[in-house]
Each structure stands twice: as C-alpha cells, then as structure tokens.
Amino acid sequence: MTRYIDLSVATQDSPSEATRVKVDLLDHRTGATVLGLMPDDFPDRMAISNETVTLTTHTGTHMDAPLHYGPLSGGKAAKSIDKVPLDWCHGPGVRLDLRRVPPGEGITVAHVRAALADAGHTPAPGDIVLLWTGADALWGSPEYLTSYPGLTGEATAFLVEQGIRVIGIDAWGLDRPMHRMIEDYRRTGDRSFLWPAHIYGRTREYVQLEKLANLGALRGATGFTVACFPVSLAGAGAGWTRVVAMDERSDESTHA
Secondary structure (H helix, E strand, O other), X not given: OOXXXXXXXXXXXXXXXXXXXXXXXEOHHHHHHHOOOOHHHOHHXXXXXXXXEEOOOOOOOEEEOHHHHOOEEOOEEOOOHHHOOXXXXXXXXXEEEOOOOOOOOEEOHHHHHHHHHHXXXXXXXXXXXXXXXXXXXXXXXXXHHOOOOEEOHHHHHXXXXXXXXXXXXXXXXXXXOHHHHHHHHHHHOOHHHOOHHHHHOOOOOOEEEEOEOOHHHOOOOOOEEEEOOEOOOOOOOEEEEOOEEEEXXXXXXXXX
C-alpha cells in the first residue's frame, strides 16, 4: 500500500512569509447575487463560493524556475516555470540529513558528501534531492525567515553537475538567509556572497523547491518517489507546487 507524505506547507498569510497573502472570500450566499440570482433560488439558500487570492509566486511551497536566476542559463534562454520539463518533476527522492549545520551557515560540499555517505547513496541523474535542515519546525513564526542554513554555490554545482535537476529545502530559501548574505557582502565587497546557489543556475539549469516540510516523516533517506509539479504560470519565474512523497515499502522493509 502506497504511503503519501505531504512535503508542502499550506499557502496562507503567516509571519513566516516575507510578503502578505490576502484572501477575499465570496461566500455561498453572496455568490448567488453575483450570478444575478438570490439565495432563495438555490437549495439550502446557498450558491457556490469563490476566493480571490493576492500573493507572490514565491509564497508557500513553490518551485523556482531557471528564469528566476537570470534571463540566460548555460548561454540559452532560461526556462520559465511553464517550460520546466515534467519529467524533472517526478523521480526518486533522496533526503540528506543536514540538521547538524547551524542556522545562517553554508551547507558545503563536505556537508553534502557526508550526508550522502550517511544515506548510503550516490547521486544519479533524475534524483530529486531534499535538504533536511529541520527549519520547518519554525514555520508560523518570524524566525522561519532568518534561522536556517543555506546551500553554497559550490555545493549546488556539486549536485547539478552530477545530473540533479531538482534540489529542495525545508526552509524559506535555498541560499543562506538574506540578512547574512547582505552583511557578508557589505563587510567584504565580495559579490559572491549574494545568492550563490541561485546564481549558479545561470551556468547550468536546475530548479529549486523552497519551503518544504515534514521531511522527518519520511521512513528513510531513500526508497521513495517525489512528485512536484508546479502550477503552469506562463512566463513566470516560479510556481506554487504541492510536493508529495510516495513510499510503497512495507513497514518491515524500512529503517530510519
């Protein structure tokens, strides 16, 4: 029997979001008048409801497309979210336990290599790599925006150059927190501190899944499949994504 694990956060107005989410509700009774009718015209005096939602494409669990990183990737026009190949969005999942990396610090190649060794896994093209930092425990609080580690540019290159197209993280962003990157840039004048994981996507194509959750609910580092199909927004640099892990193993065959 397949076990489904939701690896997404609910899209909502939250202190953990950098921008507000506004939801305007058209309720069941008012819905009747929009249709030129009255509530009494419908069974139970109720028509149908609707919601108008105002938010960014980077709100909630979402996928960043290559276009988000820059107009070109590898010298070619960078793909918008509606152009991301669907076969990138379904494949074997690999959870890398990086909870030892302190908030604000960079997840290095050495960290990734050690986590892969712990998982007993060699990266393969088509793998969907999920970085488990534990930062999703802060979801719902302002600290979620500032207290997590981020992938370095070198570690991003290490994964992508082995054929990885999708890298996800259970934190607000794949790079280190904004304030840490900006502080380091202002202190040194070194531009390489600014969004290195994102900017690597100008060299080789890959996509990011940000604001994942529940990676601790997976029964192992491997042995599950991930589906992460983004909403197809024409020309956009990101799209909201329901990320789901599917584990078909029996309880007897799994281990932590």
